[in-house]
Amino acid sequence: MSMLKIENLEAAINGKQILKGINLEVNAGEVHAIMGPNGSGKSTMSNVLVGHPAYEVTGGTATFKGKNLLEMSAEERSHEGLFMSFQYPVEIPGVSMTNFMRTAINEKRKYQGLPPMAPTEFLKFIKEKRDMVKLDAKFMNRSVNEGFSGGEKKRNEIFQMAMLEPSLSILDETDSGLDIDALRIVADGVNRLKSPETSVIVITHYQRLLDYIKPDIVHVLYQGRIIKTAGPQLALELEERGYDWVIKEYEDSLK
């Protein structure tokens, strides 16, 4: 079943064209890795998919679970089951984690026509998901991400992912700034959330994260286009040989 289908997607920010025709299809149950050198458009792609208002879609289509993704607001995309783990999770002083999560969960339930979650049920749910990413209870009374270490912020992203139970999760450089233990906890959380009904797009520079989250398909993004798609062995090859040979192969194919 097709989870996400992107055709000829083009996008710009501040008038500068970044994505120049992306084609990508992700099916339910699949894990895709998107790799590529700096400035190739990886973060732009994830931001466009989740509806960041700073990016302008200038062409192409994106279909998420059969619906036109590009017509939806950021919050609707979330309610429909799209999640992004931020490369730089944002601190929100004065908004407690509990209040933040309660509002997010209940807004989603409202969208689905469900009543708000009962407080006891909510607390149980929170505990279960916290345990999964080993996030201490004390974080729940703190302001969102405020004073969290780099590792805690990323674990908090996966905790939120667990809470919101998305169908498609985009992990935008979730491995950046993580030590090996934190990386394992994060990857373990992602793996436990995997199911035949859910999909993951892992955006990363390095093979490292892919040792823990095994991709089914690996893509290379370069200058706003996907220039190579192959199986998981491609990630290993990139780790060993860098991107130059893929870029050369692509440029030769254009001649």
Place this chain on the structure above:
Amino acid sequence: MKPAQNYIELFKDNRALVERGSAGVMNTLRDAALSSLVRYGLPHNGLEEYLHTDVSKWFEPDWGMNLARLDMPVDFAQAFKCSVPNLSTQLYFLANDAFASSDRASKAGLPEGVFAGSIKEAAQNRPELVEKFYGRLADMDKPGIAAINTLFAQDGYILYVPDGVTIEKPLQLITLLSSKVDLMVNRRILVVLGRASQAKLLLCDHALTANNYLTTQVIEVFAGQDSTFELYDLEETHTANLRASELYISQDAGSKVSVDNLTLHNGQTRNTVCVTFDGQGAELSLNGVAITDKSQHVDNMTFVDHRVPDCTSNELFKYVLDESSTGAFAGKVLVREGAQHTSSQQTNRNICLTREARMFTQPQLEIYADDVKCSHGATVGQLDDKALFYMRQRGIPQQEARMMLMLAFVGEVISKVELEPLRDRLYRLVEKRFRGELTQCEGCRACR
């Protein structure tokens, strides 16, 4: 003709009337007030301290004043339902500028020796109190509204707490503006805290009818040695209301005073707060919130005078300005020579929600002592776009996300409110205010 001249003539023509309706002690300062008004006029925007608020303009209309002290009956129970439930208070009312006796304002439950009630009554029963303290702090040697207030004020509220006495129950003074015609009121409040005494006073400023009002308010607070005082000044009036308030506090050694100035709904407001440390080791917590929209205007000016060593002042003012409203904050901290080990922190943070909203902020720090810890900071900005998007990605709709961010922003001030039921209530009021549900004062049927 300058507006001050009108009031000078009005006073001269009606002096007998003004004095007949007043406590005798209030009349003893009329001459001084008159010469101050003649000398300085009314504060206008040509003065540095009134740059963003031309208060003198407010006095231009031919305001009616109730100089003859005609009874202006207000049915309190009908008109007002207290907007702070779960807060058991000792309740008092000022109807316009006159102390109003009501069934609810009983003296039962107050510790012995405490006087809470009308200045006029106090002047008869406890003349020594009023004579000793009335008008001692209000500064008439500068442009301001103390002069015109002192010239016309005829009654008000006084709270006296003797040495060593603690009033557990918060006192609540509800000031109701209620008139069938446009009205200027001159309100006076005097608080005297004896040595090691404790009290909490909540002032709620409401307008019951849609008329135009101009309020001048002078509050004088004497915080005795080692006393503790919490003052909450909450304004929930309407857009046709003009309010110029001056709060003077003198803190003796070891006293702890906290002031929360909350403007939730108003027309044009100017609040001046002057605090002097007159004894060592005193602490001040001075906080404020202003939430404005339409063409509302809030100007808070604070002056903290560290004239003795070892005192601490912490100031936090936050504004959220929507539509074409304007705000101003000027905070001056003066650390005089010899005021060593002063600790002073001042913060003013503001959010302009639209391009039309304007905020003027001016922190001022003057230090003449060398062993002190002082800081100040001021910011004007917008809601954090990154936070907004982060929240939306998690499914929180834009409007709700904005609300949460605004509540979190002013929540920093509200969290400092020590009266728990009031704190909870303020969160609710602020949330309602942001949702646009609090167009006038919560709880007054007359406003709905």
